[in-house]
Amino acid sequence: xxxxxxxxxxxxxxxxxxVTNAIKKIELIGHLSASSYECTQEEVDxxxxxxxxxxxxxxxxFSKTKKADASKxxx
Numbered sequence: 051x052x053x054x055x056x057x058x059x060x061x062x063x064x065x066x067x068x069v070t071n072a073i074k075k076i077e078l079i080g081h082l083s084a085s086s087y088e089c090t091q092e093e094v095d096x097x098x099x100x101x102x103x104x105x106x107x108x109x110x111x112f113s114k115t116k117k118a119d120a121s122k123x124x125x
Contacts (some may be wrong), residue, residue, distance in 0.1 A: 079097060081103075
């Protein structure tokens with residue numbers, strides 16, 4: 051933590067940067083739908099499932115009643 055920074059302040063600082071970066075990366079994945087690329091529906095489904103699984107893992111980590119199942123993440 052930086053000078054006198056509380057745990058919540060650190061969380062907010064890091065979360066803001068990391069969420070912004072994650073959204074930018076997800077948008078870049080969306081650019082793969084452009085006509086200059088070619089993919090199968092199966093490939094698209096794998097990407098979507100992987101992203102959904104990652105989000106579910108995040109939800110589980112923040113939940114007080116659930117625990118994340120790391121074995122679920124195989125890309």
